[in-house]
Amino acid sequence: MGLFGSTSARHDKTFEVEHSEEEWRRRLTREQYRVLREHGTERAGTSPLDREKRTGTFHCAACEAPLYSSEQKFDSGTGWPSFWRPLEGAVETSTDRSFFMVRTEVHCARCGGHLGHVFNDGPPPTGLRYCMNGVAMRFKPTED
Numbered sequence: 001m002g003l004f005g006s007t008s009a010r011h012d013k014t015f016e017v018e019h020s021e022e023e024w025r026r027r028l029t030r031e032q033y034r035v036l037r038e039h040g041t042e043r044a045g046t047s048p049l050d051r052e053k054r055t056g057t058f059h060c061a062a063c064e065a066p067l068y069s070s071e072q073k074f075d076s077g078t079g080w081p082s083f084w085r086p087l088e089g090a091v092e093t094s095t096d097r098s099f100f101m102v103r104t105e106v107h108c109a110r111c112g113g114h115l116g117h118v119f120n121d122g123p124p125p126t127g128l129r130y131c132m133n134g135v136a137m138r139f140k141p142t143e144d
């Protein structure tokens with residue numbers, strides 16, 4: 001440990017659910033691992049969750065934490081499941097400077113798994129567009 005320690009956050013941060021990268025590899029599919037642990041992006045239009053219209057909750061595919069309600073979902077036309085607000089405290093954000101852009105990265109507050117990005121061109125009431133990778137989530141319909 002150096003005198004000044006490391007300040008750049010993410011990898012030093014601890015989450016409620018933590019596993020070694022080897023363990024995550026075992027728990028997740030290859031595509032889930034690529035998105036959740038390596039900040040990958042699924043191809044637009046490939047996730048069935050983009051077209052999911054039922055009432056229910058979208059959970060983190062890595063740790064099962066509830067992230068979004070179907071009431072917060074809207075059709076952004078981008079080919080990725082999009083939401084105007086997450087469930088309270090469900091996600092956290094960090095600054096992403098990859099690909100020569102400054103974007104706001106969104107990850108699961110419980111396990112740190114990368115979910116997508118948030119943009120300022122969403123609908124009311126928040127004006128936000130949480131652009132999520134469907135492969136990073138699991139949909140659980142409300143039972144009636």
Ligand SMILES: [Zn+2]
Pocket residue numbers: 060061062063064065108109110111112113
């Ligand atoms: Zn999670």
